[in-house]
Amino acid sequence: MNKYINQLLQMQDLEIALREHRSLKGAAEEETCAELRKNIGGLKKILPPEVSVIYERISKKYDIFVCPMVNSACTSCFMKIPVGVTNSVMSTSNCISCPTCGRFLYYDEGHFARPSDEFHQYKGVARFSSQELMLPHMKAKSKGDVIETIGQQCAKAGFVLDGGLFVKALLSRESLITTAVGSGMAFPHARDIRACGLTLAVGTVKPGIKENGDSLSIFFVSAVPMQTSIFYIELISKLANYFSKSENRKKMLDCTQPEQMWKILVQIGK
Numbered sequence: 001m002n003k004y005i006n007q008l009l010q011m012q013d014l015e016i017a018l019r020e021h022r023s024l025k026g027a028a029e030e031e032t033c034a035e036l037r038k039n040i041g042g043l044k045k046i047l048p049p050e051v052s053v054i055y056e057r058i059s060k061k062y063d064i065f066v067c068p069m070v071n072s073a074c075t076s077c078f079m080k081i082p083v084g085v086t087n088s089v090m091s092t093s094n095c096i097s098c099p100t101c102g103r104f105l106y107y108d109e110g111h112f113a114r115p116s117d118e119f120h121q122y123k124g125v126a127r128f129s130s131q132e133l134m135l136p137h138m139k140a141k142s143k144g145d146v147i148e149t150i151g152q153q154c155a156k157a158g159f160v161l162d163g164g165l166f167v168k169a170l171l172s173r174e175s176l177i178t179t180a181v182g183s184g185m186a187f188p189h190a191r192d193i194r195a196c197g198l199t200l201a202v203g204t205v206k207p208g209i210k211e212n213g214d215s216l217s218i219f220f221v222s223a224v225p226m227q228t229s230i231f232y233i234e235l236i237s238k239l240a241n242y243f244s245k246s247e248n249r250k251k252m253l254d255c256t257q258p259e260q261m262w263k264i265l266v267q268i269g270k
């Protein structure tokens with residue numbers, strides 16, 4: 001992949017992380033936000049001027065300013081891309097923008113494992129999760145164990161293509177900044193991995209796993225394709241809000257069977 005596209009993807013990821021952080025935490029997290037802003041600024045400085053000009057314009061207009069081209073179409077505005085432009089995107093020598101919406105494009109034909117028509121036949125939380133992705137009372141000793149087990153289960157259930165790569169991406173995101181949000185909850189997630197769409201798995205651990213003075217007991221693990229990033233932020237805000245109440249956390253932690261956890265999730269999704 002073009003090295004500047006890679007850099008733009010990192011910037012997009014950090015800007016979304018900044019938004020996520022703001023949606024979940026209060027002013028106490030100013031230090032983390034400042035660090036994220038510093039990293040974005042550092043990457044911005046090393047963009048070539050011709051890319052920088054487009055970035056400044058397009059990133060003000062859209063939250064997602066870099067997206068994959070699939071079947072010769074832009075995955076953000078869904079418009080067909082002319083053959084000449086398609087070839088340029090595939091040759092990866094320059095940063096190419098979508099002729100319709102202006103977003104930067106990159107080539108990834110294997111981006112979707114499952115056709116999107118299939119995705120749309122489900123409703124509510126079943127669009128991005130299933131009972132198979134509910135893991136009550138996991139036997140895990142560390143956050144890494146939890147991520148490994150849940151990540152592999154997502155692949156086994158057919159939601160992500162490669163469990164190993166998914167786990168690696170989750171751990172790498174986690175090493176950047178913890179996704180714990182207080183009250184024993186964490187939201188490990190990985191963007192831009194090969195998944196059939198947004199994927200959410202939930203695992204509980206009793207007793208919780210110690211981290212920075214908190215005891216992590218409910219893990220919401222997600223694969224977040226770029227085009228679902230904003231929906232993902234809305235989803236985690238909803239979950240964090242619901243489970244900020246200790247009686248709701250207790251209900252989830254008391255579940256011993258996947259179907260009990262699934263019932264709670266379906267209820268929240270309504």
Ligand SMILES: [Zn+2]
Binds near residue numbers: 075078098101
């Ligand atoms: Zn477009």
